[in-house]
Amino acid sequence: MRNINKKKVDAAILIIGNEILSGRTQDLNVSFLSDWLNKRCGISVEEVRVIPDVELKIVKNILDLKRRFNYVFTTGGIGPTHDDITAKSLSRAFKTKYEYHKEAYSILENYYGRARFNDGRKKMAKMPRGSSLIYNPVSAAPGFIIKNVICLPGVPSILRSMIDNVKKYLVKGKIILNKSIRLYTIESNISKELTIIQRKYKKKIDIGSYPFFRLGRIGVSVVLRSSNKKNLESCLLEIKKMVKKKENKNI
Amino acid sequence: MRNINKKKVDAAILIIGNEILSGRTQDLNVSFLSDWLNKRCGISVEEVRVIPDVELKIVKNILDLKRRFNYVFTTGGIGPTHDDITAKSLSRAFKTKYEYHKEAYSILENYYGRARFNDGRKKMAKMPRGSSLIYNPVSAAPGFIIKNVICLPGVPSILRSMIDNVKKYLVKGKIILNKSIRLYTIESNISKELTIIQRKYKKKIDIGSYPFFRLGRIGVSVVLRSSNKKNLESCLLEIKKMVKKKENKNI
Numbered sequence: 056m057r058n059i060n061k062k063k064v065d066a067a068i069l070i071i072g073n074e075i076l077s078g079r080t081q082d083l084n085v086s087f088l089s090d091w092l093n094k095r096c097g098i099s100v101e102e103v104r105v106i107p108d109v110e111l112k113i114v115k116n117i118l119d120l121k122r123r124f125n126y127v128f129t130t131g132g133i134g135p136t137h138d139d140i141t142a143k144s145l146s147r148a149f150k151t152k153y154e155y156h157k158e159a160y161s162i163l164e165n166y167y168g169r170a171r172f173n174d175g176r177k178k179m180a181k182m183p184r185g186s187s188l189i190y191n192p193v194s195a196a197p198g199f200i201i202k203n204v205i206c207l208p209g210v211p212s213i214l215r216s217m218i219d220n221v222k223k224y225l226v227k228g229k230i231i232l233n234k235s236i237r238l239y240t241i242e243s244n245i246s247k248e249l250t251i252i253q254r255k256y257k258k259k260i261d262i263g264s265y266p267f268f269r270l271g272r273i274g275v276s277v278v279l280r281s282s283n284k285k286n287l288e289s290c291l292l293e294i295k296k297m298v299k300k301k302e303n304k305n306i
Numbered sequence: 307m308r309n310i311n312k313k314k315v316d317a318a319i320l321i322i323g324n325e326i327l328s329g330r331t332q333d334l335n336v337s338f339l340s341d342w343l344n345k346r347c348g349i350s351v352e353e354v355r356v357i358p359d360v361e362l363k364i365v366k367n368i369l370d371l372k373r374r375f376n377y378v379f380t381t382g383g384i385g386p387t388h389d390d391i392t393a394k395s396l397s398r399a400f401k402t403k404y405e406y407h408k409e410a411y412s413i414l415e416n417y418y419g420r421a422r423f424n425d426g427r428k429k430m431a432k433m434p435r436g437s438s439l440i441y442n443p444v445s446a447a448p449g450f451i452i453k454n455v456i457c458l459p460g461v462p463s464i465l466r467s468m469i470d471n472v473k474k475y476l477v478k479g480k481i482i483l484n485k486s487i488r489l490y491t492i493e494s495n496i497s498k499e500l501t502i503i504q505r506k507y508k509k510k511i512d513i514g515s516y517p518f519f520r521l522g523r524i525g526v527s528v529v530l531r532s533s534n535k536k537n538l539e540s541c542l543l544e545i546k547k548m549v550k551k552k553e554n555k556n557i
Contacts, residue, residue, distance in 0.1 A: 073514050076351050077484075078341030079529065080516065082333070085356070090329030100327050103356035105336070108514075135494035136515045137501040167494075175497030210517055233328075243386035243418075246426030250388040263324050263359075264387045265331065266461055278330065 059125050062282075064098045064228030067120040070105040071113060071141055072131040072209055083211045084130045091218055097228035098126065108132055113144035121148075121204055126225065131209030133198065135175035141206055142199070146183040149201055156182050159197050166195035182206075190220045200224050234291045235278040238298060242266045242275045248297045249277070252290065259286045310376050313533075315349045315479030318371040321356040322364060322392055323382040323460055334462045335381045342469055348479035349377065359383055364395035372399075372455055377476065382460030384449065386426035392457055393450070397434040400452060407433050410448050417446035433457075441471045451475050485542045486529040489549060493517045493526045499548045500528070503541065510537045 068088055074080040085103050092098040101124060106112045113132075120127045132141030146153035160180040164172050179196040189198035189207070193216045198207045205221055207214050238245065242264055253262045260281040267274055277294060281287045319339055325331040336354050343349040352375060357363045364383075371378045383392030397404035411431040415423050430447040440449035440458070444467045449458045456472055458465050489496065493515055504513045511532040518525055528545060532538045 070354075073512065073531075074516055074529065075336070076340060076354065077482075077531070078337045078339070078344060078351070079484075081337045085326070086329045086332045088329070089327060093329060100329070101358060103321075103327065103354075105354035107352065134515075134517065135497040137497070137504050138514055173494065173498065175494040178497070179494070210519070212519060231328075233330075243424065243426040243430070246386040246388065246429070247424065253388050261324065263389055264385075265325055266385065268461070268463060278325065280324075280328065 057123070057125055059226050061226065062229050064096070064125050064226060065101045066092060066098050066126040066128060067102040067104070067124040068100055069113075069116055069120060069127060069129045070103065070131060070209075071108060071129055072105070073107050073138070075105050075131075076107055084207075084209070084214055087211065087215060088128055088130075088218075092128075093231055096222065096225050097230040098225065099228070099231060108138045108140055110140055110144045110147065113141065114148045117145060117148040117204060121202065125203060127204045129204065129206045130214060133179065133196065133206055133208055135178050135196075139178070142182045145201060145204060145206065149183055149185075151201075152184040153181055154184055155180050156186060156188065156197075156199070159188055159199075162188075162190075162195055162197060187224070189217055189224075191217050193217075229282045231280050231282055232284055232287055233278055233280045234287050235276055236291065236294060236298075237267075237274055237276050239272060239274040240298075240301075241273065245275065245277075245297070245301070248301075249294075252293055252297070255293075256286065256290050259283065260290050262290070308374070308376055310477045312477065313480050315347070315376050315477060316352045317343060317349050317377040317379060318353040318355070318375040319351055320364075320367055320371060320378060320380045321354065321382060321460075322359060322380055323356070324358050324389070326356050326382075327358055335458075335460070335465055338462065338466060339379055339381075339469075343379075344482055347473065347476050348481040349476065350479070350482060359389045359391055361391055361395045361398065364392065365399045368396060368399040368455060372453065376454060378455045380455065380457045381465060384430065384447070384457055384459055386429050386447075390429070393433045396452060396455060396457065400434055400436075402452075403435040404432055405435055406431050407437060407439065407448075407450070410439055410450075413439075413441075413446055413448060438475070440468055440475075442468050444468075480533045482531050482533055483535055483538055484529055484531045485538050486527055487542065487545060487549075488518075488525055488527050490523060490525040491549075491552075492524065496526065496528075496548070496552070499552075500545075503544055503548070506544075507537065507541050510534065511541050513541070 089100040186199035186201045263278045265276045340351040437450035437452045514529045516527045
C-alpha cells in the first residue's frame with residue numbers, strides 16, 4: 056500500500072465474477088462505488104478490472120493493485136458456493152491463514168440458527184486472519200477489510216446497504232467537485248475551443264466532453280472536474296462565453 | 307499477440323474514459339461486447355479494464371493486454387476533442403506513425419463537406435499507420451483495427467451500429483453454450499450439492515450460481531457453460547434432480 060497523501064487518495068476496483076465477463080450480468084457496482092467514493096470520501100477511482108473466478112488471477116491482480124493504489128475494493132465471490140473464492144484467494148495473496156472469523160461465525164450462526172448453519176453458510180465466516188468486518192444489514196454475511204483491500208459482495212442492493220459501514224476504515228481525500236453543461240451541438244464544432252481552454256487550465260481542471268443522443272437530438276455534455284471551486288466557476292464561465300460567441304456566429 | 311487456438315479464442319476489453327471511472331457514466335459496452343463476442347464469434351472475454359484518458363496508461367495497458375490475449379477491444383477516446391487520445395496512444399504502443407488514413411479522411415470530408423471539415427473532424431481520420439477501417443453507419447467517423455487491437459467508440463448506440471463490421475477481422479472460436487435454471491431457494495441451501503456436481507464435471511462445465519432478489523422473492527440463478535451440448539444437458543438434469551430431492555425433503 057502506498058503512503059496516503061490526503062490531497063489525492065486513490066483506489067482501484069476489482070470485479071470478481073464470470074457472470075460479468077460473459078455479458079450475462081450488467082455490472083452496476085462500478086458506477087455506484089466510484090460515485091460514492093468521490094462524493095463521500097474524496098477518493099478517486101483510477102482503475103477498474105474485471106476478472107474471472109480463478110484463484111491465481113485474483114491473487115496476481117490483488118498483489119498488483121494493492122501496491123499501486125491506496126485502496127482496492129473487490130466485489131463478488133464472498134457467498135457460500137464453490138465459485139466464491141475471494142476470501143481464500145486474499146488469504147493467499149496476503150500469506151495469512153484462511154480461517155473462521157469468530158464474530159462473523161457467531162453473526163451467521165445467530166442469523167441462520169444452529170440447525171440450519173450448514174457448511175456453505177459457515178464458509179461465509181471464513182476469511183484471512185486479521186480481517187475486520189463490514190456489517191451487512193440485509194443478509195448478515197459480512198464483508199471484510201484486510202490491510203488496504205476491502206471485500207464487498209457482488210449483489211448491488213446488498214453492497215449498497217453495507218457501504219456506510221466501510222466509511223470508518225477509509226482515510227478521506229480532497230473532494231473533487233464537478234460542473235457540467237449540456238450543449239446542443241456536435242462535439243467537433245467545439246473541439247478546437249475546448250482544447251484551448253483545457254490548455255489554459257492544465258492540471259487545474261480536467262475537462263471531458265461526452266457526446267449524447269437523446270429524444271432525437273444530439274449534443275455534448277462538457278464536464279469539468281477540480282478540487283478548486285473558484286477555478287471551476289471561472290472555467291465554466293469561459294466555456295459559456297465561447298458557446299455564446301459561436302451561437303452569435305450561427306455556427 | 308498469442309497464436310490463435312480455434313478451440314479457445316479469447317479477448318480483453320479496455321475501456322478508456324474518465325467518465326466511467328468517475329461514476330458519472332454507466333458503462334454499457336462490456337456486457338454488450340462480451341455477449342456478442344461469445345454468441346456470434348465464440349470468443350471469450352477474459353479480462354476487462356477501465357482506465358483514464360492518459361496516454362502512458364493506455365500504452366502500458368495495450369502492451370500488456372495485446373500480448374496476453376488473442377484480441378483487445380478498446381472503447382472510447384476516438385472522437386474529435388482534446389481528451390480523445392486512443393489513436394495517438396496506439397501509434398505509440400505499436401511504434402508506428404500517427405497519420406491521416408486516406409480513406410477515413412475522404413469518408414469524413416464527404417460526410418461534413420469540405421467547408422465544415424475542421425481540425426477536430428480531421429483528427430478523427432488520424433490513426434496508426436497500417437490500420438484497417440471499421441465503418442460507422444451512424445456518424446461516419448470510423449473505428450479501426452491495428453494488429454490484434456480493435457478500436458471502437460464509447461457511445462453505446464454507435465458501437466452497436468458498427469459491430470457487424472468487425473466480424474470479418476476476427477478468427478472465430480468454438481461457441482460456448484449455456485443453460486440456466488432459476489431456483490427459488492437460498493444459495494447456501496444448495497452450495498454443498500453444487501460443489502459435488504461441479505467436481506464431477508470439472509473442466510467440462512463451468513457452473514456459476516448468482517443470487518437475485520426480484521419482486522420481493524429471493525432466488526439463485528444457476529448458470530452452466532460449456533462448448534459441449536450433451537454434457538450441458540446431463541449436468542442440468544442432475545441439478546434438476548438434486549433440487550427435486552431437496553423439495554421432497556422440504557428443505
